[in-house]
Amino acid sequence: MPLVKKDDSKTIAFYLQNGVEVLDFAGPMEVFTYAGYKVFTVSATQEPIKSQGVLQVVPDYSIENAPKADILAFFGGNSGAASQNEKVIKWVQGQKDVQYHFSVCTGAFVLAEAGVLDGKTATTFHNALADLEANYLKVDVRKNVRFVDNGNVITTAGISAGIDGALHLVAKLQGLNAAKRTAYYMEYDNWNLGNGLILSDDNPYNQTEPASFYTAFEGTYEHPRSSQVQLIYNRKEGNLVVENKGLQSPVLHIVDDVFSDAGNEPVFFHRNNSGDVIGYSLTKEGTLYKKL
Amino acid sequence: MPLVKKDDSKTIAFYLQNGVEVLDFAGPMEVFTYAGYKVFTVSATQEPIKSQGVLQVVPDYSIENAPKADILAFFGGNSGAASQNEKVIKWVQGQKDVQYHFSVCTGAFVLAEAGVLDGKTATTFHNALADLEANYLKVDVRKNVRFVDNGNVITTAGISAGIDGALHLVAKLQGLNAAKRTAYYMEYDNWNLGNGLILSDDNPYNQTEPASFYTAFEGTYEHPRSSQVQLIYNRKEGNLVVENKGLQSPVLHIVDDVFSDAGNEPVFFHRNNSGDVIGYSLTKEGTLYKKL
Numbered sequence: 001m002p003l004v005k006k007d008d009s010k011t012i013a014f015y016l017q018n019g020v021e022v023l024d025f026a027g028p029m030e031v032f033t034y035a036g037y038k039v040f041t042v043s044a045t046q047e048p049i050k051s052q053g054v055l056q057v058v059p060d061y062s063i064e065n066a067p068k069a070d071i072l073a074f075f076g077g078n079s080g081a082a083s084q085n086e087k088v089i090k091w092v093q094g095q096k097d098v099q100y101h102f103s104v105c106t107g108a109f110v111l112a113e114a115g116v117l118d119g120k121t122a123t124t125f126h127n128a129l130a131d132l133e134a135n136y137l138k139v140d141v142r143k144n145v146r147f148v149d150n151g152n153v154i155t156t157a158g159i160s161a162g163i164d165g166a167l168h169l170v171a172k173l174q175g176l177n178a179a180k181r182t183a184y185y186m187e188y189d190n191w192n193l194g195n196g197l198i199l200s201d202d203n204p205y206n207q208t209e210p211a212s213f214y215t216a217f218e219g220t221y222e223h224p225r226s227s228q229v230q231l232i233y234n235r236k237e238g239n240l241v242v243e244n245k246g247l248q249s250p251v252l253h254i255v256d257d258v259f260s261d262a263g264n265e266p267v268f269f270h271r272n273n274s275g276d277v278i279g280y281s282l283t284k285e286g287t288l289y290k291k292l
Numbered sequence: 293m294p295l296v297k298k299d300d301s302k303t304i305a306f307y308l309q310n311g312v313e314v315l316d317f318a319g320p321m322e323v324f325t326y327a328g329y330k331v332f333t334v335s336a337t338q339e340p341i342k343s344q345g346v347l348q349v350v351p352d353y354s355i356e357n358a359p360k361a362d363i364l365a366f367f368g369g370n371s372g373a374a375s376q377n378e379k380v381i382k383w384v385q386g387q388k389d390v391q392y393h394f395s396v397c398t399g400a401f402v403l404a405e406a407g408v409l410d411g412k413t414a415t416t417f418h419n420a421l422a423d424l425e426a427n428y429l430k431v432d433v434r435k436n437v438r439f440v441d442n443g444n445v446i447t448t449a450g451i452s453a454g455i456d457g458a459l460h461l462v463a464k465l466q467g468l469n470a471a472k473r474t475a476y477y478m479e480y481d482n483w484n485l486g487n488g489l490i491l492s493d494d495n496p497y498n499q500t501e502p503a504s505f506y507t508a509f510e511g512t513y514e515h516p517r518s519s520q521v522q523l524i525y526n527r528k529e530g531n532l533v534v535e536n537k538g539l540q541s542p543v544l545h546i547v548d549d550v551f552s553d554a555g556n557e558p559v560f561f562h563r564n565n566s567g568d569v570i571g572y573s574l575t576k577e578g579t580l581y582k583k584l
Binding site: 021022023025026027029030033039040041048052053054055056057058059060125126129143144146157158159160161163185186187188189190191192246247249 | 332349351541
């Protein structure tokens with residue numbers, strides 16, 4: 001049983017116009033789906049669209065019949081087909097219970113056209129920064145940032161930056177551990193945590209425990225299915241990792257001496273009377289696997 | 293006119309089984325499409341498939357009617373639907389003129405089942421490494437590598453590693469500059485160039501010019517549409533970058549004193565009799581923009 005239930009209650013509408021850039025939406029789709037959200041696709045009509053001139057996609061809904069979503073997401077690649085379509089903009093403006101607006105690349109132009117970015121700070125694809133700035137005077141456009149978080153409106157730079165923006169939103173909604181678990185699953189080794197402009201108070205990257213808290217757990221331990229494993233503090237990631245048969249995976253801090261593994265299963269550490277870590281168990285009162 | 297014509301002659305068949313992981317194929321699709329290849333999708337039948345349980349995709353072809361391809365690509369996510377489908381494996385084995393086999397994540401199981409990995413070194417999704425090793429004794433399975441290149445058979449680690457594997461194949465086929473241009477376009481800032489196991493002689497990451505060659509071009513220059521620009525040597529990337537109005541983009545070495553910009557347009561540098569760089573022109577004999 002995973003220690004913390006995934007928050008699978010949020011729904012995310014991915015608006016896909018004909019010509020949408022494939023990685024723009026697929027990166028966030030990978031992230032949000034693994035993190036447990038309900039993703040569906042919407043387009044102006046339910047006619048098949050072609051992404052990147054290559055991939056034939058059938059949208060789940062048209063703007064006429066799409067259900068409500070907690071999060072609305074827009075993507076680049078021929079984004080004028082959305083931002084210059086009055087019906088689409090009216091649909092965006094008509095979605096009143098949206099909790100978060102999210103855009104990747106020139107998807108920002110859809111949010112800008114709908115007025116969602118008025119008075120906000122935003123970014124977009126590197127080749128479109130000047131254009132966004134020139135056309136939407138109420139938007140404070142920033143360059144050289146991978147994403148901008150205004151609290152409930154997140155815009156990202158081009159194409160692959162959508163992955164970082166999506167991981168950031170997962171970190172905001174479910175905590176940094178959920179985002180780390182997702183990045184580990186998708187082998188996004190080069191994730192540069194929190195590498196964006198965060199203008200919101202809910203910054204999920206503030207490390208609460210000092211390095212000394214984590215290094216106290218470092219060492220060699222017994223393991224139920226392996227002769228022994230190593231627990232190591234990864235300074236860059238700010239968390240423990242377990243090395244088992246040459247493969248590393250994260251061991252993330254939950255509370256007190258309770259951690260969770262990459263599969264979100266709990267790990268309970270135990271200390272002796274002097275406060276030294278002596279081992280761990282997989283249930284609170286279960287078998288003790290000793291620190292060697 | 294771009295200086296070097298993109299090699300758009302190669303065709304790549306993306307085999308997509310029902311349940312295919314969305315980023316597994318979308319990362320490479322983004323890379324190969326931008327780099328100028330002709331990508332098409334194939335599945336067991338032409339019935340729509342669902343990627344990641346979310347995205348409805350209509351394959352361009354079935355294995356019955358798919359045209360020949362220079363490159364065959366396979367992806368993870370329910371990959372047993374392909375590797376355990378005898379008709380699919382026979383189709384893979386029947387493609388005799390394939391120049392490159394490429395897999396992402398558990399797509400390696402399709403190549404393994406078809407015998408393509410026999411006697412080869414390969415990798416796969418972190419959770420599937422032991423399984424690949426146990427089931428395919430003729431395959432030398434490696435962990436902790438982002439991709440393995442045997443020359444004509446490239447396998448990558450999980451999900452997002454497909455982006456790196458695809459950039460690597462572009463670098464092999466069109467040169468490192470083409471891969472760098474693609475990574476710049478898609479804002480894949482964290483690309484760790486050549487971070488894989490390359491068992492082939494055609495290693496595209498061997499830097500031919502020393503740093504001193506590049507630093508000779510550093511400085512402030514006149515610019516046709518800007519008051520001035522800075523040319524800087526980026527040691528990590530091993531190439532020049534131009535900084536124009538706060539935005540950096542690559543300036544890549546072609547031959548002698550000829551470079552190309554991010555849009556693949558030529559830049560001709562000029563020297564005085566002492567060999568010092570004095571400026572550049574955009575055509576061989578065109579206006580000289582001076583080094584200041």
